[in-house]
Amino acid sequence: MDEKIIEFENVTMFxxxxxxxxxxxxxxxxxxxxxxxxxxxxxxxLGHNGSGKSTLAKLxxxxxEPNSGVVRVKxxxxxxxxxxxxxxxxxxxxxxNPDNQIVATIVEDDVAFGPENLGVEPSEIxxxxxxxxxxxxxxxxxxxxxxxxxxxxxxxxxxAGVLAMQTECIVLDEPTAMLDPVGREEVMxxxxxxxxxxxxxxxxxxxxxxxxxxxxxxxxxxxxxVVMQGKPREIFxxxxxxxxxxxxxPQSTELCHILGYGEGVLNVDECxxxxxxxxxxxx
Amino acid sequence: MIRDITIGQYYPGKSLLxxxxxxxKLILTFAIIIVIFLCKNFFSLGVIAVTAxxxxxxxxxxxxxxxxxxxxxxxxxxxxxxxxxxxxxxGATWFEWKFIKITEKxxxxxxxxxxxxISLVLISSLLTYTTTPTMLTDALERVLSPLKVFKIKVHTLxxxxxxxxxxxxxxIEEIDRIMNAQKARGADLETGGLIERAKALxxxxxxxxxxxxxxxYELAFAMTCRCYTGGEGRTRMKQMKLSLLDFFAxxxxxxxxxxxxxxxxxxxxxx
Numbered sequence: 374m375d376e377k378i379i380e381f382e383n384v385t386m387f388x389x390x391x392x393x394x395x396x397x398x399x400x401x402x403x404x405x406x407x408x409x410x411x412x413x414x415x416x417x418x419l420g421h422n423g424s425g426k427s428t429l430a431k432l433x434x435x436x437x438e439p440n441s442g443v444v445r446v447k448x449x450x451x452x453x454x455x456x457x458x459x460x461x462x463x464x465x466x467x468x469x470n471p472d473n474q475i476v477a478t479i480v481e482d483d484v485a486f487g488p489e490n491l492g493v494e495p496s497e498i499x500x501x502x503x504x505x506x507x508x509x510x511x512x513x514x515x516x517x518x519x520x521x522x523x524x525x526x527x528x529x530x531x532x533a534g535v536l537a538m539q540t541e542c543i544v545l546d547e548p549t550a551m552l553d554p555v556g557r558e559e560v561m562x563x564x565x566x567x568x569x570x571x572x573x574x575x576x577x578x579x580x581x582x583x584x585x586x587x588x589x590x591x592x593x594x595x596x597x598x599v600v601m602q603g604k605p606r607e608i609f610x611x612x613x614x615x616x617x618x619x620x621x622x623p624q625s626t627e628l629c630h631i632l633g634y635g636e637g638v639l640n641v642d643e644c645x646x647x648x649x650x651x652x653x654x655x656x
Numbered sequence: 657m658i659r660d661i662t663i664g665q666y667y668p669g670k671s672l673l674x675x676x677x678x679x680x681k682l683i684l685t686f687a688i689i690i691v692i693f694l695c696k697n698f699f700s701l702g703v704i705a706v707t708a709x710x711x712x713x714x715x716x717x718x719x720x721x722x723x724x725x726x727x728x729x730x731x732x733x734x735x736x737x738x739x740x741x742x743x744x745x746x747g748a749t750w751f752e753w754k755f756i757k758i759t760e761k762x763x764x765x766x767x768x769x770x771x772x773x774i775s776l777v778l779i780s781s782l783l784t785y786t787t788t789p790t791m792l793t794d795a796l797e798r799v800l801s802p803l804k805v806f807k808i809k810v811h812t813l814x815x816x817x818x819x820x821x822x823x824x825x826x827x828i829e830e831i832d833r834i835m836n837a838q839k840a841r842g843a844d845l846e847t848g849g850l851i852e853r854a855k856a857l858x859x860x861x862x863x864x865x866x867x868x869x870x871x872x873y874e875l876a877f878a879m880t881c882r883c884y885t886g887g888e889g890r891t892r893m894k895q896m897k898l899s900l901l902d903f904f905a906x907x908x909x910x911x912x913x914x915x916x917x918x919x920x921x922x923x924x925x926x927x
Contacts, residue, residue, distance in 0.1 A: 434881055458883060466881040473871050474878035478790045478822045485893035487882040498893040520825040
């Protein structure tokens with residue numbers, strides 16, 4: 374697990390924008406970010422709106438080029454179109470809005486879009502598409518029209534589209550932000566299964582704390598900088614620090630924090646355990 | 657309810673006509689349309705009319721649906737018939753009153769034109785009844801691909817058509833949402849004269865345009881991420897293969913064409 378798949382070295386990125394007087398005023402989105410993801414890892418990137426987490430995602434697969442610093446994907450620096458293409462074969466991406474990333478009018482055709490672009494043999498595409506759809510539990514919907522699916526289903530189709538490209542890493546940019554709780558659960562389960570069973574490296578950009586809890590590592594961003602990094606238990610025990618970066622903690626963590634029962638509680642079960650223990654054992 | 661819209665007029669089925677390769681269907685439909693205009697007398701036209709009826713029966717599309725496709729052309733039919741009856745003169749005079757004169761040739765031409773238009777619409781709508789829009793775009797891309805020689809970007813055109821088809825339902829949903837949002841803000845979309853109603857549409861189309869551009873932008877990102885670089889070096893999952901049925905359809909069409917040429921030759925032309 375020590376092979377680095379994505380590596381940011383002192384990356385700075387700003388957007389061109391006009392201020393009120395019409396002068397060019399670059400808005401910094403990332404400043405001097407060092408960040409890396411190891412093969413097989415599940416990394417959650419947290420941050421409030423405008424913290425630069427989406428920019429980070431788009432740098433991972435060469436949609437943006439950094440203004441300074443280097444982004445390496447398996448050692449490849451995407452400085453021309455050909456290398457950018459190579460990077461995109463390694464890192465796939467799923468966006469927030471499921472409607473705006475589905476290309477075809479039939480589910481299986483959409484999943485086939487990626488491998489078709491890669492020039493894969495037709496019979497091989499067929500196999501990959503079926504496998505990918507099975508993996509996200511959407512096989513029985515393969516002949517459906519995407520606009521008749523629910524948000525969670527559409528997002529799973531989008532994930533299948535990346536799986537069919539057989540990328541080693543998948544970056545999900547707030548994949549659940551537009552979904553209902555059921556859809557969120559479906560998508561998160563799929564993402565975890567991908568990571569555990571297929572060994573795909575996952576970078577999950579999110580602002581839902583509960584989704585970050587199950588990650589291997591949490592990276593917290595604020596105003597274009599990486600401000601905290603570590604295991605979920607470590608990060609979520611620093612409640613006050615998280616608050617200062619405009620983030621909340623998972624509800625169970627917060628409850629135990631308010632009750633003064635200590636930190637590091639991550640889910641409901643642990644919370645129940647902690648409370649029963651503090652109340653004297655018997656429950 | 658707005659989510660249930662289907663694009664085009666595809667009628668799902670498993671008939672022989674559904675099974676014919678979309679490329680073959682596309683080419684043969686065009687060929688037959690040209691042949692329709694080659695007909696010069698009632699015998700050859702009869703062959704085409706019978707072909708249209710037999711093909712409709714083979715498609716197993718309900719007669720009601722097929723007749724529905726003829727509805728929009730009723731006015732055109734009546735109009736052309738009247739014009740032909742009054743303006744084409746020749747042969748025996750059947751009826752004369754003041755300046756109105758109906759002749760044998762006029763009536764024949766009118767009937768001939770009507771049958772011709774009906775067959776035309778029948779045959780072309782059978783294509784869209786038995787082929788999904790997606791298959792049709794796919795077929796179009798493949799059939800037109802030789803045009804690449806002339807630097808025509810066939811793939812790009814087909815991709816644009818596919819994306820348009822894909823986003824029609826999405827945009828309809830969006831219009832619905834915007835309309836509701838504007839109504840909730842007190843917009844009056846249902847009353848007033850024509851101009852007022854047209855003006856009321858502005859607050860619907862402006863947000864729609866803005867959001868469409870945003871969608872297009874995001875979609876372009878998503879497509880780039882999936883390594884889309886245009887038609888070069890692209891493969892397709894679904895291969896189209898010609899089967900015996902396709903050749904049978906081809907031979908049937910050739911036979912019909914040959915028959916029409918022969919009939920044209922041996923009988924006097926009406927038109």
